[in-house]
Amino acid sequence: MEGEILSSCFDHVRDCETCRDVMTAVQLKLDGVDLKKYPCVHMARYATFKCEKHSDLMECDDAIIIYSPRFDEYAINDPRPAKTPIRNCPWCGTKLPSKSDLWFSELEKLGYDDPFDQEIPEQYKSDAWYKNS
Numbered sequence: 007m008e009g010e011i012l013s014s015c016f017d018h019v020r021d022c023e024t025c026r027d028v029m030t031a032v033q034l035k036l037d038g039v040d041l042k043k044y045p046c047v048h049m050a051r052y053a054t055f056k057c058e059k060h061s062d063l064m065e066c067d068d069a070i071i072i073y074s075p076r077f078d079e080y081a082i083n084d085p086r087p088a089k090t091p092i093r094n095c096p097w098c099g100t101k102l103p104s105k106s107d108l109w110f111s112e113l114e115k116l117g118y119d120d121p122f123d124q125e126i127p128e129q130y131k132s133d134a135w136y137k138n139s
Contacts, residue, residue: 027098046100049073049080064089075133077106105136 019025031047034054044050052071060066064083072083080102081089094101113121113130121130129135
């Protein structure tokens with residue numbers, strides 16, 4: 007009887023998106039992830055993914071979503087050199103942040119017309135440009 011109840015619970019969680027999201031949130035909290043730092047539980051899950059084989063997640067086929075602190079932006083990790091930015095969570099539709107347009111605009115105001123080929127101020131190489139302003 008106990009096994010049947012447990013099996014039924016697992017079946018429910020597998021089939022119910024809401025319960026899966028709650029279980030994901032519980033596991034992330036147990037792992038020390040501050041869910042308030044992410045737009046949704048799915049981005050928290052994928053942005054905090056760690057790979058034992060790859061120090062650079064862009065080289066890891068298991069890293070589905072990559073987070074760029076510089077642009078405060080999420081992207082699909084695909085094999086092309088340029089990642090594919092996403093504007094909404096593919097799982098729940100939550101609007102995702104992106105400061106890439108603002109980054110280009112700020113650098114253009116400073117006289118940089120090709121920031122990937124020019125030596126830009128150090129603060130624009132990380133998230134410092136928007137966190138410190």
